[in-house]
Amino acid sequence: MSDSTAETIPAQDRPSRPVKLRLPWGLLLGLATIGGLIAIWALASALGWASPVFLPSPARVWAALNRVAFEGYANATLLAHMGASLWRVFAALFFTMLVGVPVGLIIATSRIGRGILDPLVEFIRPLPPLAYLPLIIIWCGIGEGSKVLVISIAMLAPIVISTVSGVKAANENQIRAARTFGATRAQLIREVMLPAALPSIFTGMRIALGAGWTTLVASELVAATRGLGYMIQSAAQFLVTDMVIAGILVISALATASEILLRWLERRFLPWIGKS
Numbered sequence: 001m002s003d004s005t006a007e008t009i010p011a012q013d014r015p016s017r018p019v020k021l022r023l024p025w026g027l028l029l030g031l032a033t034i035g036g037l038i039a040i041w042a043l044a045s046a047l048g049w050a051s052p053v054f055l056p057s058p059a060r061v062w063a064a065l066n067r068v069a070f071e072g073y074a075n076a077t078l079l080a081h082m083g084a085s086l087w088r089v090f091a092a093l094f095f096t097m098l099v100g101v102p103v104g105l106i107i108a109t110s111r112i113g114r115g116i117l118d119p120l121v122e123f124i125r126p127l128p129p130l131a132y133l134p135l136i137i138i139w140c141g142i143g144e145g146s147k148v149l150v151i152s153i154a155m156l157a158p159i160v161i162s163t164v165s166g167v168k169a170a171n172e173n174q175i176r177a178a179r180t181f182g183a184t185r186a187q188l189i190r191e192v193m194l195p196a197a198l199p200s201i202f203t204g205m206r207i208a209l210g211a212g213w214t215t216l217v218a219s220e221l222v223a224a225t226r227g228l229g230y231m232i233q234s235a236a237q238f239l240v241t242d243m244v245i246a247g248i249l250v251i252s253a254l255a256t257a258s259e260i261l262l263r264w265l266e267r268r269f270l271p272w273i274g275k276s
Helices: 003-008 025-046 058-070 078-109 111-124 129-140 144-168 172-180 185-219 228-237 241-269
Strands: none
Touching: 025 058, 058 078, 058 241, 078 111, 078 144, 078 185, 078 228, 078 241, 111 144, 129 144, 129 185, 144 185, 172 185, 185 228, 185 241, 228 241
């Protein structure tokens, strides 16, 4: 059948082509990996390779999750612990974005700003949270503000560095064109450099959230009454290992969910990323 003849046949009368199902191999491999690790974990517990005190079975961890979800543990239910930790992490991300993005823009566009602010960022970047946690407590007390501040400091460097990298990657032709049309320095930053830096800023947010979840447990060591880190620390003091593992799994699940959310936001609001 020629192409001209095929074009005259109505679409509904044309023979349908078989639909090829595309399996999400990456997702399947990931699920298979997780399933394999759980199987090895269950086998190790069943064969007694380690004491149940140190390695409880998956069934015991699942029972601990149900117990904390419905009956509570360490003064609160799982939902209350999750809510406290989520508030601290995302409040820290919000305040870090308010500070980190402008600081990154200043470092990237001003020699004076780079000379003043860049050493401070480089000084903070390698510090572990437990190193400055006592100082934050001395300065800010033991309230919620100190916990959010500790997490914010851990998040600051990735946001600043990613912003600087994104601004420096701005298209030079666009910058020259904007200057040709008489754009001011503020307009150049707002209309050209900041949009060009958004992909890098999103990447920095993802890295910063990872640092925030890592710092969460340290921030909840002091005078916390709720939170996943507090729950884990309370369980560890009494060797309730199943509850410790349950808390770790919940933190991992929330961190994964936040990563998926940021990736969705990136695809939704920055659809041009990766396209020429």
